Amino acid sequence: MELSKTDAPLNILVVGLGLIGGSFAASLRDCGENFHLMGFDLRDEYIEEAVSLGIVSEGCDDFESAVSKADVIQISVPMLAMPKVLGQLKGLDLNGKVITDVGSCKGSLVKAAQDIFGQVPENLVPGHPIAGSEKSGVTAAKSGLFKSHKVILTPLENTDPSALSLIRYLWQCCGAQVNAMDVQRHDEVLAMTSHLPHLLAFSLVDTLAGNPENQDIFRYAAGGFRDFTRIAGSDPVMWHDIALGNSDAILASLDQFSEGLVHLRQAIVEKDSKSLLATFERARTARQHFASMLERRAYMATLNENQGDSVTFVAQPGGTLKGELRVPGDKSISHRSIMLGALAEGETIIDGFLEGEDSLATLQAFRDMGVDIEGPHDGRVVIHGVGMQGLKPPVGPLYLGNAGTAMRLMAGLMSAQRFDVTLTGDQSLSSRPMDRVVNPLVEMGAEIETAAGGRPPLKIKGGKSLKGIDYEMPMASAQVQSCLLLAGMYAEGETSATAPGVVRDHTNRMLTGFGYPLKVDNARVSIQGGGQLSSTAIDVPGDISSAAFFIVAATIASGSDLLLTHVGINPTRTGVISILQLMGADITLLNEREVGGELVADIRVRSAILKGIDIPLKLVPLAIDEFPVLFIAAACAEGTTTLRGAAELRVKESDRIQSMVDGLVALGIDAEALVDGMVIRGGRPFCAGTVDSHGDHRIAMAFVIASLRSQGEVRILDCAHVATSFPNFVRLASRAGLTLSTEGIQA
Numbered sequence: 001m002e003l004s005k006t007d008a009p010l011n012i013l014v015v016g017l018g019l020i021g022g023s024f025a026a027s028l029r030d031c032g033e034n035f036h037l038m039g040f041d042l043r044d045e046y047i048e049e050a051v052s053l054g055i056v057s058e059g060c061d062d063f064e065s066a067v068s069k070a071d072v073i074q075i076s077v078p079m080l081a082m083p084k085v086l087g088q089l090k091g092l093d094l095n096g097k098v099i100t101d102v103g104s105c106k107g108s109l110v111k112a113a114q115d116i117f118g119q120v121p122e123n124l125v126p127g128h129p130i131a132g133s134e135k136s137g138v139t140a141a142k143s144g145l146f147k148s149h150k151v152i153l154t155p156l157e158n159t160d161p162s163a164l165s166l167i168r169y170l171w172q173c174c175g176a177q178v179n180a181m182d183v184q185r186h187d188e189v190l191a192m193t194s195h196l197p198h199l200l201a202f203s204l205v206d207t208l209a210g211n212p213e214n215q216d217i218f219r220y221a222a223g224g225f226r227d228f229t230r231i232a233g234s235d236p237v238m239w240h241d242i243a244l245g246n247s248d249a250i251l252a253s254l255d256q257f258s259e260g261l262v263h264l265r266q267a268i269v270e271k272d273s274k275s276l277l278a279t280f281e282r283a284r285t286a287r288q289h290f291a292s293m294l295e296r297r298a299y300m301a302t303l304n305e306n307q308g309d310s311v312t313f314v315a316q317p318g319g320t321l322k323g324e325l326r327v328p329g330d331k332s333i334s335h336r337s338i339m340l341g342a343l344a345e346g347e348t349i350i351d352g353f354l355e356g357e358d359s360l361a362t363l364q365a366f367r368d369m370g371v372d373i374e375g376p377h378d379g380r381v382v383i384h385g386v387g388m389q390g391l392k393p394p395v396g397p398l399y400l401g402n403a404g405t406a407m408r409l410m411a412g413l414m415s416a417q418r419f420d421v422t423l424t425g426d427q428s429l430s431s432r433p434m435d436r437v438v439n440p441l442v443e444m445g446a447e448i449e450t451a452a453g454g455r456p457p458l459k460i461k462g463g464k465s466l467k468g469i470d471y472e473m474p475m476a477s478a479q480v481q482s483c484l485l486l487a488g489m490y491a492e493g494e495t496s497a498t499a500p501g502v503v504r505d506h507t508n509r510m511l512t513g514f515g516y517p518l519k520v521d522n523a524r525v526s527i528q529g530g531g532q533l534s535s536t537a538i539d540v541p542g543d544i545s546s547a548a549f550f551i552v553a554a555t556i557a558s559g560s561d562l563l564l565t566h567v568g569i570n571p572t573r574t575g576v577i578s579i580l581q582l583m584g585a586d587i588t589l590l591n592e593r594e595v596g597g598e599l600v601a602d603i604r605v606r607s608a609i610l611k612g613i614d615i616p617l618k619l620v621p622l623a624i625d626e627f628p629v630l631f632i633a634a635a636c637a638e639g640t641t642t643l644r645g646a647a648e649l650r651v652k653e654s655d656r657i658q659s660m661v662d663g664l665v666a667l668g669i670d671a672e673a674l675v676d677g678m679v680i681r682g683g684r685p686f687c688a689g690t691v692d693s694h695g696d697h698r699i700a701m702a703f704v705i706a707s708l709r710s711q712g713e714v715r716i717l718d719c720a721h722v723a724t725s726f727p728n729f730v731r732l733a734s735r736a737g738l739t740l741s742t743e744g745i746q747a
C-alpha cells in the first residue's frame with residue numbers, strides 16, 4: 001500500500017493510548033505529513049487526555065466504527081491484551097487496511113494471530129520500537145520518543161510488501177531507524193538485551209526493599225544503584241506480560257546469567273583475583289566495544305556522548321624534544337598475535353600488546369568466536385588457543401571498527417571456517433576497498449558478498465573448501481599477502497602470493513614463530529595447507545609507525561635530542577628512517593637486537609636541517625603509513641620533495657594525499673597533490689590555522705608535529721581516532737616537549 005498523492009489524509013487508529021501508542025501518535029502529528037490521528041482506549045480518561053493534549057485529533061469510544069474509518073491500525077496495548085484486540089478485529093472488515101503492533105515479544109503475537117485468524121494475515125506487520133521510558137501512561141507520551149531509536153519489524157514470508165513499506169515509512173516519519181529481523185531472532189536478542197536487564201533491576205530492588213535496613217540502603221544509594229535500577233520504575237503490567245510472553249528466551253538468558261553469577265560468586269569465595277580481574281576486564285572492554293559498535297564510531301567518542309566525534313587537538317607553536325620515550329606496541333604485530341594465538345594449540349602469552357582500538361577490535365572479534373582471552377593488562381594478553389578448527393560461530397556480525405588490517409586478514413581466515421560470518425566496520429572502514437582480498441579468495445573457492453564497489457560489510461559463507469592458488473598481487477600490500485597466507489593454511493595444496501616489491505613480512509615471521517612452515521622466495525611467499533600452529537610467547541616491539549611522529553618531531557624541532565626505546569626496526573618497515581636520512585636527518589640506531597623473530601633497537605634522533613628529495617620508489621611500501629608525517633618533514637625541508645607511486649594513500653583511513661594537501665595549504669605550505677603522490681616546496685614555517693584530520697589518526701598526529709615549526713596555534717579537528725593506533729599520544733607528546741591540549745575528551 002502506497003501513500004496516495006491525493007489530499008485525503010491517511011487515517012491512523014492507535015489502539016491503546018499509553019506511553020508508546022501516545023508517543024507514536026504525537027510523533028506522527030508533528031512530522032508534517034497528512035495524517036488523521038484517531039485514538040481508542042478502554043479507559044475513557046486516556047481518550048479525553050489524548051484529545052485534550054492534542055495527541056490525537058479524534059477520540060473514539062466505539063471500536064468497530066473506529067476500525068471501519070482507519071487505513072492503519074496500530075495496536076499499542078500490553079502484550080497479554082493483544083490476543084483480545086486481534087479477536088475483536090477478526091469479525092471486522094479489514095480489507096485494504098494495514099495492522100501493526102508495538103509488542104516486545106513477536107513470537108507470542110504471531111502465535112496469537114495464527115490461532116485467531118488461522119494464519120497470520122498478510123496485512124499484519126509485527127513491529128517493536130526499541131524505545132521507552134520508565135514512565136507510563138498517555139501523559140508521559142512524547143513526540144520525538146522514537147527519534148534516532150531503532151524499530152524492529154518482523155515480517156513473515158506472506159507479509160504484503162506494500163504493507164511492510166507503509167509501516168516502515170510511518171516509523172521513519174517518527175524519526176526512527178527501521179530494521180527487519182526474523183521473529184525468533186528478535187525474541188532471543190530482546191530477551192538478552194532488554195528483558196533480562198529489566199528483570200534483574202526489578203529483582204534487585206525487590207530484594208533490597210525487603211531488607212530490614214532498606215531505609216538506609218535507599219537513602220545512601222549512590223550512582224551505581226541508581227543507574228542499574230532506573231528501569232525498575234517501569235510499568236509492572238507491561239513487564240508481567242513480557243515475562244510470560246517471551247518466557248522461553250527469557251528463561252534461557254536467565255540461566256546463562258545465573259551461571260555467570262555462580263562463577264563470580266565462586267571466584268570471590270576462593271579469592272581468585274585472576275578470574276575476577278579477567279571477568280571485569282572482559283566486560284569492560286566488551287562494553288566499550290559494543291558502545292562504539294552501536295554508534296559506529298571511535299571508542300573515545302562514545303565515552304562522552306555529548307562530544308560526539310568532535311575531539312579537537314590544540315597544539316601551541318614551538319618546543320624542543322628531550323629525554324626518553326617508549327611508544328606503544330606495533331599494531332600490525334598485535335593484530336597478527338591475536339589471530340595466530342587464537343588458532344594455536346595451547347596458551348600464547350603476548351607482552352607489549354597495543355591497547356589501541358584497532359587491535360582491541362581484533363581481540364574482541366576472537367572473543368566473539370568463543371576464544372578465551374585474558375587481558376590486556378599492562379600490555380599482557382593471554383590467549384587460550386582453540387586450534388585451527390576450534391572457532392565458534394559468533395552470534396552477530398564481527399565489528400572491526402576502523403581497522404583495515406583486521407578486516408582484510410580476517411577475510412582470509414573467515415573464508416575457511418565452517419560457519420557464516422559478517423565483517424563490518426565504522427564509516428571509514430566501510431568505504432575502503434575489499435575487492436583486493438575478495439577476488440583472490442573467491443578464486444580459492446570462498447563465497448563472499450560485499451556491498452557496492454567491493455566495500456564492507458563482507459558476508460562470508462562458511463563450509464567452503466578452499467584450494468591453493470598462485471597469485472600475482474596487483475598492489476604491494478602486506479594485508480593482501482597476509483590474507484592469502486592465512487587462508488592458505490586451510491586450503492588444499494599450496495597457496496602463493498607474490499607482491500610487486502617488498503611489503504611488511506610480520507605474518508611470515510610470526511607463522512614461523514608458531515611453527516608453521518612457509519617458503520619465502522624474495523617477494524613470493526608460499527604456504528602448504530593443513531598444518532597446525534603451536535602456541536608461543538610474543539614480545540611486541542614499539543610501533544615504528546608511532547615512533548615516526550617523534551622521529552620527525554625531534555628532527556624538525558631545534559635543540560632536540562630524543563631517545564625512542566625498544567622500537568621495531570624490521571627492515572620491511574624502516575622506509576621512514578631511510579627517507580629521513582636521505583633528507584639529512586640525524587638518526588642513530590643503538591642496541592640493535594632480535595626479540596622473538598623481530599629486530600628491535602633504541603633510536604636516537606637529534607635535530608637537523610633537512611633538504612627536499614625525490615623519494616625513491618622502492619622505499620614507498622616500506623614507509624606507507626608514515627607519509628603523513630613525512631610530508632610535514634618535507635614542508636620543513638629546504639627545496640622540493642616529490643613523492644610518486646603512492647596511490648595507495650588514497651584508500652587508507654582517509655584519502656591521505658588530499659587530507660594532507662588540504663591541511664598543508666591551510667597552514668600556508670606550497671603543496672600540490674598528484675594522482676599518486678605529492679610535490680611539496682618546503683622551507684617556510686607553518687602559519688597558525690585549523691586543519692581537518694578527516695577522522696584519520698595519522699593525519700591528526702602529523703599536524704600536531706607541524707606545530708613545532710608553526711608561527712601560531714594549530715587546531716586539528718576530528719581527532720578521536722588517534723586512539724586506534726596511539727591511545728596515549730597526547731600524554732607522550734606533552735612529556736616529550738610539545739604543548740598539546742584537547743578540546744572534547746582526553747586522548
Ligand SMILES: O=C(O)C1=C[C@@H](OP(=O)(O)O)[C@@H](O)[C@H](O)C1
Pocket residue numbers: 331332333405476477478479480482504624625648
Ligand atoms: O599488514 C599490515 O599490518 C598493514 C599493511 C599496510 O596496508 P597495505 O597492505 O594496504 O599496504 C599498512 O598500511 C597497514 O597500516 C598495516
Ligand SMILES: C=C(OP(=O)(O)O)C(=O)O
Pocket residue numbers: 331358402403404405406625652653698725
Ligand atoms: C592504514 C592503516 O591501518 P589499517 O589499514 O589497518 O586501517 C594505518 O594504521 O595507517
